[in-house]
Amino acid sequence: MGERQETVISLELEERYSRQILFDGIGPEGQRKLRSASAALVGCGATGSTLASLLARAGVGRMRIIDRDYVESSNLQRQSLFDEADARESLPKAMAAARKLSALNSEIVIEPQVADLTPTNIDALLEGAPLILDGTDNFETRYLINDFAVKNSRTWIYTAAVGSYGLTMNIVPGQTACLACVFPDPPQGMVETCENRGILNSAAHLAASLAATEAIKVLVGAGQQLRRSLLSFDLWSNQRAEVRADQPRLGCRACDRREFPHLGGEGRPHITLCGRNSVQIHERHRPVDLARMSQLLKPHGTVRYNDFVLKFWREPYEMTLFPDGRAIIKGTTDTAVARSLYARYIGN
Numbered sequence: 001m002g003e004r005q006e007t008v009i010s011l012e013l014e015e016r017y018s019r020q021i022l023f024d025g026i027g028p029e030g031q032r033k034l035r036s037a038s039a040a041l042v043g044c045g046a047t048g049s050t051l052a053s054l055l056a057r058a059g060v061g062r063m064r065i066i067d068r069d070y071v072e073s074s075n076l077q078r079q080s081l082f083d084e085a086d087a088r089e090s091l092p093k094a095m096a097a098a099r100k101l102s103a104l105n106s107e108i109v110i111e112p113q114v115a116d117l118t119p120t121n122i123d124a125l126l127e128g129a130p131l132i133l134d135g136t137d138n139f140e141t142r143y144l145i146n147d148f149a150v151k152n153s154r155t156w157i158y159t160a161a162v163g164s165y166g167l168t169m170n171i172v173p174g175q176t177a178c179l180a181c182v183f184p185d186p187p188q189g190m191v192e193t194c195e196n197r198g199i200l201n202s203a204a205h206l207a208a209s210l211a212a213t214e215a216i217k218v219l220v221g222a223g224q225q226l227r228r229s230l231l232s233f234d235l236w237s238n239q240r241a242e243v244r245a246d247q248p249r250l251g252c253r254a255c256d257r258r259e260f261p262h263l264g265g266e267g268r269p270h271i272t273l274c275g276r277n278s279v280q281i282h283e284r285h286r287p288v289d290l291a292r293m294s295q296l297l298k299p300h301g302t303v304r305y306n307d308f309v310l311k312f313w314r315e316p317y318e319m320t321l322f323p324d325g326r327a328i329i330k331g332t333t334d335t336a337v338a339r340s341l342y343a344r345y346i347g348n
């Protein structure tokens with residue numbers, strides 16, 4: 001009886017994945033590897049939704065999904081795992097994603113984690129994940145992931161999209177360049193974000209599709225097929241670029257000098273609670289042009305500014321921004337929410 005049931009299940013599995021098993025690069029052996037594989041996804045927005053959905057449908061056995069945000073209606077244009085009911089209920093993205101993914105594939109295990117990835121919890125949250133996928137929207141978290149991955153020899157895949165532009169790079173510590181090899185320092189000054197520059201859903205989905213394919217290569221053991229470059233594209237202007245990243249850079253602080261300042265919290269804005277219902281973000285290295293920022297924020301709420309300060313109201317929050325990048329966010333005492341709002345509207 002048990003044996004018979006076993007046969008039925010494995011036939012169902014074969015049917016479910018039959019088109020993928022027919023593909024030479026995967027085959028039955030690759031499919032078995034996917035079933036016992038695990039990965040962690042940090043951030044489940046536009047690129048994260050697509051990554052998670054493709055990998056769940058492909059049969060990756062276990063996925064941990066870490067996200068600090070809640071679903072909003074402005075997400076629905078591109079974040080393909082969420083629907084109007086999720087936005088109405090303001091569900092945490094990790095929970096909404098887990099629900100949707102389990103409905104897409106009940107044979108895999110999804111571990112949702114509603115959390116802000118920080119130097120304090122990164123060891124626990126990424127524990128046991130041989131592959132880390134980047135679905136984040138900010139450099140602060142990416143440099144943190146990069147330090148963790150290089151230090152612990154874990155493969156991670158950098159993926160980003162804004163406007164009509166997307167890019168992705170595979171980081172295999174010891175073999176390829178890392179994020180700090182290519183960009184030694186996080187960008188300074190104003191950074192483009194989906195909120196201040198907008199985004200085409202197709203750009204995010206393409207970047208994530210490329211990354212998901214690379215993830216599958218890693219998980220089925222087709223490492224020799226991995227792309228070893230930073231690939232970028234602009235879908236609106238039809239431009240494409242590829243920068244070689246096939247070996248660690250001599251002198252890289254992470255790969256070569258083994259310095260991991262982001263794991264110690266360096267490079268993160270210092271955040272303090274201030275007053276009864278507000279949080280202060282002490283940025284010192286992000287000069288902001290208040291006139292330009294006011295133009296970018298206008299579509300998202302009410303903005304007023306002078307030479308010294310900019311005020312931005314978006315229910316239920318009020319943000320006060322200073323020219324040196326410091327901000328006070330009223331309407332929350334949750335530092336993760338404040339960090340997320342800052343990353344979204346001001347950039348980081």
Ligand SMILES: [Zn+2]
Pocket residue numbers: 177178179180181182248249252253254255256
């Ligand atoms: Zn490096």
